Amino acid sequence: xxxxxxxxxxxxxxxxxxxxxxxxxxxxxxxxxxxxxxxxxxxxxxxxxxxxxxxxxxxxxxxxxxxxxxxxxxxxxxxxxxxxxxxxxxxxxxxxxxxxxxxxxxxxxxxxxxxxxxxxxxxxxxxxxxxxxxxxxxxxxxxxxxxxxxxxxxxxxxxxxxxxxxxxxxxxxxxxxxxxxxxxxxxxxxxxxxxxxxxxxxxxxxxxxxxxxxxxxxxxxxxxxxxxxxxxxxxxxxxxxxxxxxxxxxxxxxxxxxxxxxxxxxxxxxxxxxxxxxxxxxxxxxxxxxxxxxxxxxxxxxxxxxxxxxxxx
Amino acid sequence: xxxxxxxxxxxxxxxxxxxxxxxxxxxxxxxxxxxxxxxxxxxxxxxxxxxxxxxxxxxxxxxxxxxxxxxxxxxxxxxxxxxxxxxxxxxxxxxxxxxxxxxxxxxxxxxxxxxxxxxxxxxxxxxxxxxxxxxxxxxxxxxxxxxxxxxxxxxxxxxxxxxxxxxxxxxxxxxxxxxxxxxxxxxxxxxxxxxxxxxxxxxxxxxxxxxxxxxxxxxxxxxxxxxxxxxxxxxxxxxxxxxxxxxxxxxxxxxxxxxxxxxxxxxxxxxxxxxxxxxxxxxxxxxxxxxxxxxxx
Numbered sequence: 001x002x003x004x005x006x007x008x009x010x011x012x013x014x015x016x017x018x019x020x021x022x023x024x025x026x027x028x029x030x031x032x033x034x035x036x037x038x039x040x041x042x043x044x045x046x047x048x049x050x051x052x053x054x055x056x057x058x059x060x061x062x063x064x065x066x067x068x069x070x071x072x073x074x075x076x077x078x079x080x081x082x083x084x085x086x087x088x089x090x091x092x093x094x095x096x097x098x099x100x101x102x103x104x105x106x107x108x109x110x111x112x113x114x115x116x117x118x119x120x121x122x123x124x125x126x127x128x129x130x131x132x133x134x135x136x137x138x139x140x141x142x143x144x145x146x147x148x149x150x151x152x153x154x155x156x157x158x159x160x161x162x163x164x165x166x167x168x169x170x171x172x173x174x175x176x177x178x179x180x181x182x183x184x185x186x187x188x189x190x191x192x193x194x195x196x197x198x199x200x201x202x203x204x205x206x207x208x209x210x211x212x213x214x215x216x217x218x219x220x221x222x223x224x225x226x227x228x229x230x231x232x233x234x235x236x237x238x239x240x241x242x243x244x245x246x247x248x249x250x251x252x253x254x255x256x257x258x259x260x261x262x263x264x265x266x267x268x269x270x271x272x273x274x275x276x277x278x279x280x281x282x283x284x285x286x287x288x289x290x291x292x293x294x295x296x297x298x299x300x301x302x303x304x305x306x307x308x309x310x311x312x313x
Numbered sequence: 314x315x316x317x318x319x320x321x322x323x324x325x326x327x328x329x330x331x332x333x334x335x336x337x338x339x340x341x342x343x344x345x346x347x348x349x350x351x352x353x354x355x356x357x358x359x360x361x362x363x364x365x366x367x368x369x370x371x372x373x374x375x376x377x378x379x380x381x382x383x384x385x386x387x388x389x390x391x392x393x394x395x396x397x398x399x400x401x402x403x404x405x406x407x408x409x410x411x412x413x414x415x416x417x418x419x420x421x422x423x424x425x426x427x428x429x430x431x432x433x434x435x436x437x438x439x440x441x442x443x444x445x446x447x448x449x450x451x452x453x454x455x456x457x458x459x460x461x462x463x464x465x466x467x468x469x470x471x472x473x474x475x476x477x478x479x480x481x482x483x484x485x486x487x488x489x490x491x492x493x494x495x496x497x498x499x500x501x502x503x504x505x506x507x508x509x510x511x512x513x514x515x516x517x518x519x520x521x522x523x524x525x526x527x528x529x530x531x532x533x534x535x536x537x538x539x540x541x542x543x544x545x546x547x548x549x550x551x552x553x554x555x556x557x558x559x560x561x562x563x564x565x566x567x568x569x570x571x572x573x574x575x576x577x578x579x580x581x582x583x584x585x586x587x588x589x590x591x592x593x594x595x596x597x598x599x600x601x602x603x604x605x606x607x608x609x610x
Contacts, residue, residue, distance in 0.1 A: 015447065018448045019452070026460055026464050027464075030464040137345070137589060137592055140592055141536070142585050143544060143560070143584050143585065143588075144544075145543075145560070146580075146584065149570065149577050150577070150578070152570070157570065157571065247453060248453055248454075251453025251455045254548075255547070269459065270548055270550075273459060273550065274549070276463075285459075288453065289453070292452065292453050292456075
């Protein structure tokens with residue numbers, strides 16, 4: 001197990017370096033001269049060349065990447081071309097909002113998804129099963145930015161129960177939870193649908209297995225059979241889906257932050273793309289991609305822990 | 314000799330026909346998949362006959378008839394904030410959505426199938442190609458698409474390119490897996506012993522035998538492509554105004570949610586229906602192409 005963890009961490013390290021290379025090169029070859037962006041429309045040719053020299057942009061691209069990488073190891077993501085603000089600072093102030101949203105969404109997704117999946121499997125072919133499976137398919141198909149808009153229309157505009165956007169209060173306060181509710185439901189619905197589908201098929205497989213039949217034959221209570229005997233094995237593939245979805249939710253926050261006007265990393269990234277503020281795009285893309293890789297690694301390791309049959313040799 | 318060939322061709326055709334008939338039979342038994350097929354057929358018809366079906370051009374403005382509600386005379390789906398007919402915009406949006414979906418899936422397939430074939434067939438290339446694919450997999454899909462758009466600039470064509478690049482690693486992995494198992498089959502070994510070259514074996518013998526997972530992948534991918542295109546356009550990174558793209562229409566409608574909610578609701582339902590359709594047809598195809606499925610069950 002230790003060998004597995006070490007080898008996966010080493011692999012992840014090289015993957016992260018690969019990601020940083022792709023992101024850096026993408027921004028380097030993107031159209032738009034950073035020196036011209038910083039200099040503005042009134043800058044002369046000499047102003048632009050001095051800006052280029054100051055930023056070190058006149059050096060070979062691989063030398064620039066090496067310096068960027070050294071900066072990364074020192075935790076320095078550079079400075080914004082637009083506001084001259086440190087990228088670290090900009091991300092640090094916005095990242096908690098993104099993380100809160102992603103965590104709240106995965107909680108919503110797990111609660112709804114696992115519950116719906118179990119009910120659907122236990123009542124196979126009943127109206128509840130049909131409702132859940134069709135609902136899950138609809139959940140996968142709903143554009144989350146549209147769902148968010150409709151939820152705002154219903155719960156914020158018409159009923160006035162929940163705020164329409166923004167995250168200002170800490171998440172553990174009532175106001176904070178109210179602010180998180182609609183974005184979390186919006187982002188968590190798609191994942192809830194996937195988790196429900198996986199829980200249902202996994203539970204159905206386990207329910208029909210011999211050891212569950214034996215437990216029932218021995219007179220074990222149905223609740224114990226479902227929650228102890230079935231759940232334990234049925235949840236193994238579900239955990240993978242949950243882990244993978246957490247990574248995707250990080251990507252999804254980019255869209256939902258825009259819908260609910262949440263000051264998160266995703267919104268920072270979209271604004272930076274629109275302004276061609278490359279250091280800011282680089283920093284935010286790198287952060288989300290790295291988290292995605294780390295989450296996947298953790299899921300792999302947890303998976304190997306809970307299912308001893310799995311070998312990554 | 315010639316009669317044998319003719320007989321062989323006949324047998325081949327009969328087998329091919331029975332294969333497709335069998336698949337159709339299996340799909341038609343799946344009610345949800347049939348609903349999906351009907352929705353897709355409607356979308357294709359709308360896209361093909363858009364100028365005949367609609368009375369107004371999608372960008373014709375009538376400032377005297379702004380924000381008309383659903384059911385208004387002459388505009389049964391209402392109008393938007395510029396007085397443009399919502400029905401026309403939805404119908405032309407169907408055309409954009411299907412073209413963008415097909416374009417991005419087709420481009421992604423070309424890249425993914427070639428890389429998957431090479432990776433599965435040549436052990437020497439496998440390591441390099443799969444590590445590259447791992448690198449692309451390290452980005453959440455929408456993030457990768459945004460990164461590509463950041464390089465190429467915002468437009469619908471660039472969205473097609475971005476989504477197709479995002480599809481490549483998924484497709485390559487599926488094809489590689491199928492190639493790895495197909496290349497051990499006896500008919501491939503027989504082709505090798507007959508002296509067929511690698512290109513012929515890959516494209517003439519392996520590829521036709523691994524179409525099932527590729528078809529399922531492509532159908533499911535259409536759903537993802539349509540959903541992602543609308544998301545990117547919603548964010549302002551895809552279609553630009555006045556293009557009647559469904560995601561862009563939702564973004565434009567958001568400011569008028571209080572006075573004209575249909576501007577947001579209608580395009581959202583259109584996206585949901587089409588994505589739902591491709592998802593259920595994809596599910597149906599996956600079940601139908603699974604040889605373990607019992608037709609009588």
